[in-house]
Amino acid sequence: MTPRQLHAFVAVAQTLSFARACERLHMSQPALSLAIRSLEDSLGGRLLSRTTRQVQLTPEGAALLPQALQLLADWDNVRERSRQQFTLRRGHVTIAAMPSFAGNVLPKILQEFRGRFPNIEISVHDVIHEDVVRMVATGRVELGFGFEPDGANQLRFEPLFTDRFVAIVPPQSPLAEARSITWAQLLDNNFIALQRPSTVRSLLEASLAERNMELRVGVECHQLVTIGQFVASSLGVSAVPHLCEKQMIALGARSVPLSRPSIRKAVGLITRTDQQLSTAAEAIRQAMVAAT
The missing domain is CATH 3.40.190.10 (Periplasmic binding protein-like II)
Known part of the structure; x- marks a missing residue:
């Protein structure tokens, strides 16, 4: 069955007139008759009883009518939902x-x-x-x-952009007043890092190893928020993506530009x-x- 065939059947079933169904659907009578005949052929039986004076539904046609109406309603709903998705209305x-x-x-x-x-x-x-x-x-x-x-x-x-790592230090630390610090200066302090297999941890370790520097970790945790809280509580220092700077400051830590090396990541x-x-x-x- 096709929606075109069902529309043709519903129009005839509701009007009990091929002429009025043609007017409703803007179809020629031969096209309408072909759609009904094709539907009947696909289902294997007569849906309409037609004489020169009147059109009537067969029992099978009467049983199909409410189901056809539901199918067409579902079809319209699916089509409208898809149209809304493509037009970003849903x-x-x-x-x-x-x-x-x-x-x-x-x-x-x-x-x-x-x-x-x-x-x-x-x-x-x-x-x-x-x-x-x-x-x-x-x-x-x-x-x-x-x-x-x-x-x-x-x-x-x-x-989208390249982010760089910045130092996060306690507000009471002498490093908090520096305009910029090096990795060597930062690593002289107890370092707080994310636990492996964190991408941030791996990136820092690999970048420092290229310069014969070792990331000696004193405290590990799972979340960057926890790092910020630990640093703000003077448990140590850390390095985080610049994206996190505002969040770290809100937690009470201080952010300082970090260089030698400058570690960046897309x-x-x-x-x-x-x-x-x-x-x-x-x-x-x-x-x-x-x-x-």
Whole structure:
């Protein structure tokens, strides 16, 4: 059955007149008769009893009519929902983002996006970078925001900006008054780091090893927020992406530019190479690219 055939049948069944059904559907009578005959052939029996004076429904036609009406209503609903998704009048997007990105970059972007498309539902998973990559790779989310993944052939990375690491020190530390400090100065203090296999931890260790420097860790934890709290409580010092600077300051720590070496890492959009983005997800991607 096709929607065209069902529309033809419903029009005749409701008017009990081929002439009036033709007027309703703006079809010629031969075309209408062909649509009804094709429907009957596909179902294997007569739906209408037609004489020179009147048209009547057969028992099978009477049974089909309410089902045909429901099918056409469902068809229209599906078509309208799809049209709304393509025109961004409705839809749903799932995103995974590093906490530093989710808390410092996403809010403004999503606020502007929601102002333009208020009926698009957005789910944000603020998770560590490793989980961002995993959720995109397994298809749990459409968009991921994080560092460039290593060796992930099935993933596409679109850089948005380059972030640099800054030193985070206690407010009472002499380093807090410095205009800039070196890694050698920072590592003379008790260092607080994220636990392995954190991408941030691995990046710092690899970058320092290239310069024959060792990241000696005194305290480990799982969350950047905890690092900020520990530093603010004078448990030690740390280094975090510049994205986290405002958050660290809000927790009571001080941020100081860090050099020798200056460690930087591209931050961007992660998607699957074999998956086309939905219209809503593509709109968010474009908004992100435009804003950064």
